[in-house]
Amino acid sequence: MTARYWRVVLVLLWVVTGCDSSEGKGDAGTVVEDGGAREDGGTPEDAGPGDAGTDPLACEKQHGVCAGARRAMVDGAYEPECTALSYGADYESAETRCDGLDNDCDGVTDPSFASRVTNLDMPYVDGLSILRTDQGVFVSMSGNGVRILRLNTDLVLQGTGTVSMPWTRKDAPVGVSYAAKLLRTQDGLALVYATHGPSLGPPFHAYLVPLDAQGLPKTGPEGDLLEFPLVDWQGDGRAPRMATSPQGDRVVVVWRTGTEQTPPFQVMGAVTDLRGQVLVAPKVLFTSPERKQPWPSDVLVLRNEEVLVAVNDESPALGGDTVRLRRFNTHLDPVGDERSFELAYGAAPRLVELGATRGGPLESPVLLMRSRVGPPWVTQVQVVQNLFSGGVGETWSEVPTPQVAWYGALADEGVLRLAWLSKHKDYGAPPPGGDSFLGWEGRLWTQDEGHASADRSPTPDLLPLHAHAQWVLMEKLAPRQVGALYMTSTVEGSSLDAVRYCTP
Known part of the structure; x- marks a missing residue:
């Protein structure tokens, strides 16, 4: 008999008897490689029809890291529904990684996640800061006392603490808490906050409260709040800004003093250690021209220990802003020349230290500010690098009038990242509930250095916003x-809402 005859007989026997029971089986937890259609109906019932052509061993998901995935065999049987055993080590049932892969195989790579952190007892406008430690992400919010939220890295609320004001704890004149900031010190997490008297009047005080690892205020031997006075200024004080030194052993506080009734307008500065020991007594840093009101905008202590202060001089009747920038030594004496930028009203300047990867101590800080240009009129967020060698503004984000951009910034290992709300209000529409502070709407945007802006709003609908x-x-x-x-x-x-997103 010919070889062809015997090949035909063998094929017929295979069809009648089926494959050997061990054929097509691998070790537990491995993906079988033959995967051809079997005429004995031995394929898994839940194999997704059409997921990978006619392959009966194809997994249900075939996008992203699941592309080409086939069912793994476990204890002698194929998985009825594919799991990470079939999909591989990069698979996640719900995507959390920022690795440039579609880990949950839904066709979307590195999606954003929106969440509601907590309800707020009031609409906050000041005393807001954020700081991450090994124990969590902490947020301060200043109102009747300072509320401190502790979140995990998924921005889920884990706990809250409160720093009460002096007049609620001891025999002290009633005042108003005005600003607060979470700071990293050599002794750990701390809160620095400032107060003034009623109606923005004197006196002006600043305090440091050490916090424990959970963001709760530490207490002294008698169980009372541990608190260190930093500034006791008997004049009026507004717009305080605070910063710590790179070593975390000193605190710099700047504020504005003076009114139209008690000129001149000046920006003051002081330096203390973490226990309130005065290192530099309050002294004048800036004096503004007549009729211009200076507002301290930001302060940084540079890596060479110099202090960098940004001030915004506002002209009367919304006539425009002059952003002024100057360095000071450790004694708060001026160093070098002052820089200034002429802008439209509402410049909202801010300083960001990008760190050693961006050069030396005088090369790494950048200035951010808003500018209104046109026609057609738009609001821009500009970034100025090389502050002390003639750098000029580079336009990043841009929103058309009548929208306004309110922004935040982050230095991420030498890379600058922005996020902003572009908001506007239809003043012709009745305000919701008759509240004139409501009725604003907008969207949330982000932009990473070297990349285009991205809309991070959680839904297609405009966000309902407060003034x-x-x-x-x-x-x-x-x-x-x-x-x-x-x-x-x-x-x-x-x-308080949040969006978590992946960076490029």
């Missing part, structure tokens, strides 16, 4: 993942 929604807090949460926190408001109240 006080003039901030976005940013913090790094994990490698290539950033959180942006902002406030939304309706007639039912205000909320």
Whole structure:
């Protein structure tokens, strides 16, 4: 008999008897490689029809890291529904990684996640800061006392603490808490906050409160709040800004003093250690021209220990802003020449230290500010690098009038990242609930250095915003993942919302 005859007989026997029971089986937990259609009906019932052509061993998901995935065999049987055993080590049932892959195989790579962090007892406009430590992400919010939220890196609320004001704890004149900031010190996390008297009047005080690892205020031997006075200024004080030195052993506080009734307008500065020991007594840093009101905008202590202060001189009747920038030594004496930038009203300047990867101590800080240009009129967020060698503004984000951009910034391992609310209001429409502070709407945007802006709004609908929604807090949460926190408001109240997103 010919060889062809025997080949035909063998094929017929294979069809009648089926494959050997061991054929097509691999070791437990491995993917079988033959995967051809079997005429004995031995394929898994739940194999997704059409997921990978006619392959009966194809997994249900075939996008992203699941492309080409086939069912693994476990204890002698194919998985009835594919799991990570079939899909591989890069698979996640719900995507959390920022690795440039579609890990949950839904066709979307590195999606953003929106969440509601907590309801707020009031719409906040000041005393907001954010800082991440090994124990969590902390947020401060200043109102009747300073509220401190502790979040995990998914921006889920884990706990809250409160720093009460002096007049509620001891025999002290009633005042108003005005600003607060979370700072990293050589002794750990701390809160620095400032107060003034009623109606923005004197006196002006600043305090440091050490916090424990959970963001709760530390207490002294008698169980009372541990608190160190930093500034005791008997004049009026407004717009305080605070910063710590790179070593975390000194605190710099700057503020504005003077009124139209008690000129001149001046920007003051002082330096103390962490226990309130005065290192530099309050002294004048800037004096503004007549009729211009200076507002301290930001302060940084550079890596060479110099202090960099940004001040915004506002002209009367919204006539425009002059952003002034100057360095000071450790004694708060001026160093070098002052720089200034002429802008439209509402410049909202801010300083960001990008760190050693961007050069020396005088090369790494950048200035951000808003500018209104046109026609057609648009609001831009500009970034100025090389501050002390003639750098000029580079336009990043841009929103058309009548929208306004309120932005936040983050230095992420030498890379500058922005987030902002572009908001506007239809003044011809009746305000929700009759509240004139409501009725603002907008969207949340982000932009990473070297990349185009991205709309991070959680839904296609415009965000309901309050007039006080003039901030976005940013913090790094994990490698290539950033959180942006902002406030939304309706007639039912205000909320702290968040978006977690992946960076390029």
